[in-house]
Amino acid sequence: MLDYALLAALAAVVRTGSFERAAQQLHVTPSAVSQRVKLLEERLGTILVVRGAPCTGTAAGRRLCQHVERVALLERELQADLPGTPESAPPVTLRIAANADSLATWLIGAMAEAGDCLFDLVLDDQDHSADWLRRGDVLAAVTGSAKAVQGCDSVPLGALRYVATASPAFVARWFPAGLDEAALARAPRLTFNSKDRLQALWTRQAIGSDVTAPTHWLPSSQAFVDAALAGLGWGMNPEMLVADHLRSGRLVALAPDLPLDVPLHWQRSRMASSTLAAVTRAVVARARATLRQD
Amino acid sequence: MLDYALLAALAAVVRTGSFERAAQQLHVTPSAVSQRVKLLEERLGTILVVRGAPCTGTAAGRRLCQHVERVALLERELQADLPGTPESAPPVTLRIAANADSLATWLIGAMAEAGDCLFDLVLDDQDHSADWLRRGDVLAAVTGSAKAVQGCDSVPLGALRYVATASPAFVARWFPAGLDEAALARAPRLTFNSKDRLQALWTRQAIGSDVTAPTHWLPSSQAFVDAALAGLGWGMNPEMLVADHLRSGRLVALAPDLPLDVPLHWQRSRMASSTLAAVTRAVVARARATLRQD
Numbered sequence A, B: 001m002l003d004y005a006l007l008a009a010l011a012a013v014v015r016t017g018s019f020e021r022a023a024q025q026l027h028v029t030p031s032a033v034s035q036r037v038k039l040l041e042e043r044l045g046t047i048l049v050v051r052g053a054p055c056t057g058t059a060a061g062r063r064l065c066q067h068v069e070r071v072a073l074l075e076r077e078l079q080a081d082l083p084g085t086p087e088s089a090p091p092v093t094l095r096i097a098a099n100a101d102s103l104a105t106w107l108i109g110a111m112a113e114a115g116d117c118l119f120d121l122v123l124d125d126q127d128h129s130a131d132w133l134r135r136g137d138v139l140a141a142v143t144g145s146a147k148a149v150q151g152c153d154s155v156p157l158g159a160l161r162y163v164a165t166a167s168p169a170f171v172a173r174w175f176p177a178g179l180d181e182a183a184l185a186r187a188p189r190l191t192f193n194s195k196d197r198l199q200a201l202w203t204r205q206a207i208g209s210d211v212t213a214p215t216h217w218l219p220s221s222q223a224f225v226d227a228a229l230a231g232l233g234w235g236m237n238p239e240m241l242v243a244d245h246l247r248s249g250r251l252v253a254l255a256p257d258l259p260l261d262v263p264l265h266w267q268r269s270r271m272a273s274s275t276l277a278a279v280t281r282a283v284v285a286r287a288r289a290t291l292r293q294d
Helices: A004-018 A019-026 A030-044 A059-081 A100-107 A107-112 A131-135 A170-173 A179-187 A198-207 A221-227 A237-248 A274-290 B005-014 B018-025 B029-044 B058-080 B102-106 B107-112 B130-136 B170-176 B181-186 B200-207 B221-229 B239-248 B274-290
Strands: A093-098 A118-123 A140-143 A150-165 A189-191 A215-217 A235-238 A261-268 B092-100 B118-123 B142-143 B154-167 B188-192 B215-217 B235-238 B259-268
Touching: A004 A019, A004 A030, A004 A059, A019 A030, A019 A093, A019 B130, A019 B142, A059 A093, A059 A274, A093 A100, A093 A131, A093 A274, A100 A107, A100 A150, A100 A221, A100 A235, A100 A237, A100 B221, A107 A274, A107 B221, A131 A140, A131 A261, A150 A170, A150 A198, A150 A237, A150 A274, A179 A198, A189 A198, A189 A221, A189 A235, A198 A235, A198 A261, A215 B221, A221 A235, A221 A237, A221 B102, A221 B107, A221 B221, A235 A237, A235 B235, A237 B221, B005 B029, B005 B058, B018 B029, B058 B092, B092 B102, B092 B130, B092 B274, B102 B107, B102 B118, B102 B221, B102 B235, B102 B239, B107 B274, B118 B170, B130 B142, B130 B259, B142 B274, B154 B170, B154 B200, B154 B239, B154 B274, B181 B200, B181 B235, B188 B200, B188 B221, B188 B235, B221 B235, B221 B239, B235 B239, B259 B274
Parallel strands: A093 A118, A093 A140, A118 B215, A189 A215, A215 B118, B092 B118, B092 B142, B188 B215
Antiparallel strands: A140 A261, A150 A235, A150 A261, B142 B259, B154 B235, B154 B259
16 A cells, blocks of 8 residues: 555645645644655655645646545545544545636535535636546536546536626727627627637627637636726626626626526546535535526 | 747737637638747747647747737837827737736726726736746736836835634634634635635734644635635635625624735836836726725
């Protein structure tokens, strides 16, 4: 078997980002942590931690951390079955990937209903969050991809509805004659990051083809809403985040009849874990109560 | 001089994340874009783009993109001075780094007042955002560091006030006897990412030393507030984001007399640019109107 004292040191360094904080967490000295990680690196013949501020795991290091988390999950279930096992460990941490707009709308509610486990949320675009699962970096993901990743189950959650929104002043300035290709090519857009295709997808729906347009890059769901309110650009905002603003008229839909529905799926590792099963139940229940079901 | 047609192709690929979208932006074929980037890589003898989904720049590629942006900024000023120069280019994009909590509170207001330039926002912790400036990846940064990066000016902006907040039910469950070391070691915290030291800093202020505690990892300012409301954990939230919740009693301060003030600074490249000067004026004015001034 692997040496779990060494692995615990590695996991603490990667999670906290520093040898000092890992030492504090493990109640040992930083030099003990450093020796354990070095020993593990020597035994495995590969670098596991990129020393920096913060320290991060190499691909091999992250893979080992993920193994440690899975073992911790299994240990927790063992404790539930064998109440005699030594004192209760700290609550287990579930690493999951999700798109930022799910975190900004419905996911926190599911996390609050999932019981006492801790969450380590990794944000990525819904078209890329399944990659984290594929690489083994997370145990579950909210993703746009229905096709189950190998070793995972996939459950449809419903669709997150997006509305192309801007401030009334923005619409008056940039779309005085309505939505046409020339206006869409001039009006500043909001784009979350280079993975964000939603504005392009919607433009294609609206006028048949996407156009190149000036854009702000704003990697935050709430900043998207705030920037639309401030008149910086138009962007695809989750209906749930802008419903009040649309009702009050602080934001308007560029085309009220043309929402964009993005189907989401929950993919989870098939490893037997009652914690993961409880989180899955909470996520599916919350999603089905808040997302659009056909 | 460098070949700016090649550089423009590189910049478009890195910005849009794909050769196809870069081609669309430049009104050429994807294979033309690919040839230009390859030619540039051959001439410079180094890989500039990591081909992937999305495509990203290597360190050398990103450095060249930053050069292209600076030249675009200078060209725009030239156009202002020489109205006879050929048709107006698209608005210039300013890449700046900021902490997520600034973006969530006061920065959008400054961006809206800065005129017609476009923003490419990079988010990083206030203790790390100056690194982006140091590496030349951004032209300006909202940072916790007062000491001017080489080639940059530093202006104090005031302090962002944080309050340690949780839901009343969370406080009743985890802090029934008030804040002490044992309770702080058991109560789940919220942590933004491994760079986030605010909860540790505040704990040290509150009880004299930090303690190891279970934590959720949530890389979003709004998710921090939502998770506190949902009772998932306590965390340091910007007072501006939680003032309404504190007034209504949906959130409570763990220690109302113990806020944490984080001084912020604006650091900007000293390159002569009227766009950067206008953004600086807007940022400083907005910060001084919203952040705490001594």
